[in-house]
């Protein structure tokens with residue numbers, strides 16, 4: 521079986537968040553199960569294609585224009601990755617925008633990418649399944665749909681990684697992009713007079729998945745449905761939540777290339793060394809207090825307003841707190857301001873820094889993820905593997921992946937439900953108390969024994985493909 525994944529991010533070539541990690545690791549895990557998985561993705565400016573194989577170029581029709589795209593191929597861990605190269609669209613410093621704003625031509629950029637990916641499938645790769653991720657890849661399914669009467673038409677899967685981003689553009693975009701006019705219909709792409717890429721993909725795909733079971737049910741409610749809960753309820757028979765896995769080669773404390781020392785559950789000395797390195801890196805005293813951390817995009821989704829509210833109280837405890845993040849300017853400033861008030865306990869790095877993300881996962885004792893909503897969340901899964909205990913809000917994939925130690929002897933972290941400063945504070949205080957108790961070491965061992973590798977979830981995707989393939 522051949523599956524073509526279409527995604528605007530694939531780590532390590534491009535990544536702004538978890539999507540890049542997932543589309544790098546899932547195809548590899550599928551390959552290990554005997555699926556021939558390949559990936560189509562844009563070639564952004566910083567992707568160096570020297571040494572890649574150049575495939576014949578493709579002509580892509582977009583409305584009344586025809587664009588020529590070049591295709592470069594490389595192989596990463598047995599997965600063929602195809603880069604769609606169109607410098608006017610993708611040779612820019614950002615993936616989706618710059619200085620906090622989206623590029624004004626994003627509809628056209630990702631329509632071109634989707635059209636090219638769909639054509640690569642039709643003419644060259646002939647996949648059995650076309651699997652598109654998030655709104656940026658939705659056009660691949662929309663263009664592909666025009667071929668539905670052809671005999672080798674692939675089955676289609678669409679995965680929602682974040683329902684908040686839908687790719688909504690003015691109605692006139694339909695003609696400009698050459699989408700089939702009949703699809704400008706409430707039963708397809710039309711949404712209150714606009715074009716909604718994600719809605720179109722949800723309605724046109726054979727199956728829709730999202731990245732945790734709990735988020736799959738949440739998005740069918742008006743609270744989490746971002747205006748598409750009705751559409752998702754309509755597709756509930758074909759909608760499934762499959763929890764993301766992690767790449768346990770890239771995220772492995774026993775051989776992580778970014779760490780100053782290595783460790784595993786049987787020998788945690790290396791973790792102590794990583795903690796000291798982390799404290800030095802952030803200019804904090806090298807003392808044995810619970811070191812809490814957060815690594816995140818700083819956006820409305822991630823709940824950092826709760827952190828800024830709770831920190832003044834929490835910082836009166838014997839603890840340290842480090843943050844690595846970037847995004848919303850006012851959150852960046854609020855966090856920086858707090859760290860200036862208590863520099864011996866709190867430090868902030870406003871940046872996007874892979875090495876530091878790995879060092880924090882390894883060196884911290886606790887990782888705080890207070891999200892308003894969280895389709896899956898990967899940082900808490902990395903944390904478990906590095907013996908760093910998650911404190912999470914019970915929503916989406918955070919709720920599915922972490923068991924509160926108060927709920928079960930198999931507990932792996934601390935959960936709170938209310939989106940409130942007091943609920944977060946209470947969970948942190950429970951964690952600090954546990955850190956000082958005999959229960960801490962067994963908790964770390966339990967966390968590290970969890971298996972959130974892709975092996976399990978890749979099989980669920982394989983079952984989904986197989987059911988389509990044979991139907």
Ligand code: ADP
Nearest residue numbers: 537538816817844845871872873877897898899
């Ligand atoms: P989301 O995709 O919503 O941002 P996830 O938890 O699924 O959330 O994935 C976030 C990914 O991005 C993780 O790999 C995390 O380590 C990484 N990340 C987030 N913020 C930063 C940052 N400031 N620097 C480096 N990596 C980051």
Ligand code: GLC
Nearest residue numbers: 538539681731895896897898
């Ligand atoms: C999105 C979600 C995150 C998820 C990631 C990968 O960015 O916000 O929760 O882990 O996609 O699926």
